[in-house]
Amino acid sequence: xxxxxxxxxxxxxxxxxxxxxxxxxxxxxxxxxxxxxxxxxxxxxxxxxxxxxxxxxxxxxxxxxxxxxxxxxxxxxxxxxxxxxxxxxxxxxxxxxxxxxxxxxxxxxxxxxxxxxxxxxxxxxxxxxxxxxxxxxxxxxxxxxxxxxxxxxxxxxxxxxxxxxxxxxxxxxxxxxxxxxxxxxxxxxxxxxxxxxx
Numbered sequence: 001x002x003x004x005x006x007x008x009x010x011x012x013x014x015x016x017x018x019x020x021x022x023x024x025x026x027x028x029x030x031x032x033x034x035x036x037x038x039x040x041x042x043x044x045x046x047x048x049x050x051x052x053x054x055x056x057x058x059x060x061x062x063x064x065x066x067x068x069x070x071x072x073x074x075x076x077x078x079x080x081x082x083x084x085x086x087x088x089x090x091x092x093x094x095x096x097x098x099x100x101x102x103x104x105x106x107x108x109x110x111x112x113x114x115x116x117x118x119x120x121x122x123x124x125x126x127x128x129x130x131x132x133x134x135x136x137x138x139x140x141x142x143x144x145x146x147x148x149x150x151x152x153x154x155x156x157x158x159x160x161x162x163x164x165x166x167x168x169x170x171x172x173x174x175x176x177x178x179x180x181x182x183x184x185x186x187x188x189x190x191x192x193x194x195x196x197x198x
């Protein structure tokens with residue numbers, strides 16, 4: 001059986017990643033691929049997933065469980081590593097996995113919250129490398145802001161994270177796609193990149 005492909009889609013919160021990932025999965029299915037969306041962090045994966053979910057969205061939980069940037073990023077990396085055997089098995093069985101966020105997201109946000117590049121790279125180093133990583137670059141949709149979400153309420157920090165995404169795209173060789181276009185055009189540009197690995 002032909003091994004599946006692992007594709008990661010990056011970009012700041014509220015830029016339209018979910019929409020594009022879902023459209024890409026539908027496109028791949030039409031091409032005869034067994035394709036699925038995967039959202040990181042994997043929130044239902046114990047023990048890190050539920051902790052991260054609450055930490056991001058519950059102000060009181062954050063106050064009572066405050067972590068340093070490095071300790072929080074370690075939880076994200078451990079969540080990815082815990083899911084990796086399942087991910088590898090799915091790919092081995094021919095499934096195409098389109099991930100909304102992955103290691104690049106962790107590194108970008110780790111740097112945004114004051115983490116050290118060497119540290120956040122090191123804790124993600126042994127994770128599976130995607131076959132293709134795409135950065136959706138552009139402004140976010142303000143209507144998509146999730147109230148009380150740690151990473152969505154501070155517009156200045158979002159802008160810093162956006163800049164780190166852009167810098168890291170050059171460092172790691174991610175493909176850039178202009179997200180400041182109509183949804184169909186963004187999809188078209190992403191599909192052009194996907195066709196290169198099909």
